Amino acid sequence: MADQWQEAYDFAVQVARAAGAVIRKAGECEIKVQTKSCTVDLVTQTDERVEKIIIGSLKEQFGEGTHCFIGEESVAKGEPCILTDKPTWIIDPVDGTTNFVHGFPFVAVSIAFAVNKELEFGVIYSCLEDKMYKARKGRGAFCDDEPIQVSDVKDIHKSIIISEHGTDRDKQKVKKIFSTMQKILCIPVHGLRGSGTAATNMCLVASGATEAFFEIGIHCWDIAAGAVIVKEAGGVLLDVDGGPFDLMSRRMISANNMVIAERIIKEIEIFDSVRDDAPIQKK
Numbered sequence: 001m002a003d004q005w006q007e008a009y010d011f012a013v014q015v016a017r018a019a020g021a022v023i024r025k026a027g028e029c030e031i032k033v034q035t036k037s038c039t040v041d042l043v044t045q046t047d048e049r050v051e052k053i054i055i056g057s058l059k060e061q062f063g064e065g066t067h068c069f070i071g072e073e074s075v076a077k078g079e080p081c082i083l084t085d086k087p088t089w090i091i092d093p094v095d096g097t098t099n100f101v102h103g104f105p106f107v108a109v110s111i112a113f114a115v116n117k118e119l120e121f122g123v124i125y126s127c128l129e130d131k132m133y134k135a136r137k138g139r140g141a142f143c144d145d146e147p148i149q150v151s152d153v154k155d156i157h158k159s160i161i162i163s164e165h166g167t168d169r170d171k172q173k174v175k176k177i178f179s180t181m182q183k184i185l186c187i188p189v190h191g192l193r194g195s196g197t198a199a200t201n202m203c204l205v206a207s208g209a210t211e212a213f214f215e216i217g218i219h220c221w222d223i224a225a226g227a228v229i230v231k232e233a234g235g236v237l238l239d240v241d242g243g244p245f246d247l248m249s250r251r252m253i254s255a256n257n258m259v260i261a262e263r264i265i266k267e268i269e270i271f272d273s274v275r276d277d278a279p280i281q282k283k
């Protein structure tokens with residue numbers, strides 16, 4: 001069954017490109033902003049509309065019963081966020097909603113596909129840059145059909161590290177985020193960055209522009225596609241405590257290699273976040 005999911009992969013690329021065009025067009029008009037879990041967790045009609053377009057297209061193509069869907073906006077409306085063995089699409093229609101609202105030029109459509117709880121492929125369309133990143137398990141990672149690879153830097157002092165501040169404004173958590181960033185900056189590293197979208201951050205690791213991206217508080221839809229792309233580009237994925245990567249745990253480090261990952265992990269001050277697949281969907 002070597003090519004079992006090729007049609008789905010190709011279709012995902014097509015759908016992501018179409019979704020990106022809708023986002024670009026919507027960005028030219030007035031954007032109506034609402035909030036979700038807190039005042040800085042933003043959502044727009046475009047997030048909801050694009051998710052409906054993506055899931056609608058996938059259901060039309062592959063049938064409603066056989067495939068499952070985990071989408072950021074569907075979960076926000078109470079749909080379950082449980083990964084089963086069934087073929088499952090994991091979708092972030094607009095990764096970087098805050099960027100989109102502000103016209104900050106990094107916004108991505110992220111579509112991943114898992115079977116038997118294993119990620120088969122990931123597609124990330126950075127729609128304002130018009131860059132299509134994609135990877136299929138065992139087949140390498142690509143940007144606009146050109147193969148991409150992680151950086152070969154092993155010396156942390158020669159690295160750029162990405163992290164984000166997230167949307168949780170709990171003072172103790174914010175303190176830990178800044179303390180971690182301060183410690184990493186002062187290792188010292190060449191620099192700290194953040195594009196405002198986890199999906200794009202992971203593509204930056206995969207394409208060698210940066211050595212690592214880590215975050216606590218992200219969701220499965222932010223990182224599922226990126227996880228395949230980083231891995232296929234030769235990178236590594238771990239929990240922020242050095243344990244195995246867990247898609248639903250809301251914490252992750254992606255890096256070009258274990259040397260860089262383990263050095264960063266030493267500095268990360270971990271804080272709690274409710275798992276994506278926790279029975280009570282309170283995040």
Ligand SMILES: O=P(O)(O)OC(CO)CO
Pocket residue numbers: 072092094095096097098196197198199217218219222
């Ligand atoms: O913009 P979104 O989809 O809320 O995602 C954020 C993190 O939750 C950026 O990755």
Ligand SMILES: [Mg+2]
Pocket residue numbers: 072092094095096198221222
């Ligand atoms: Mg997101």
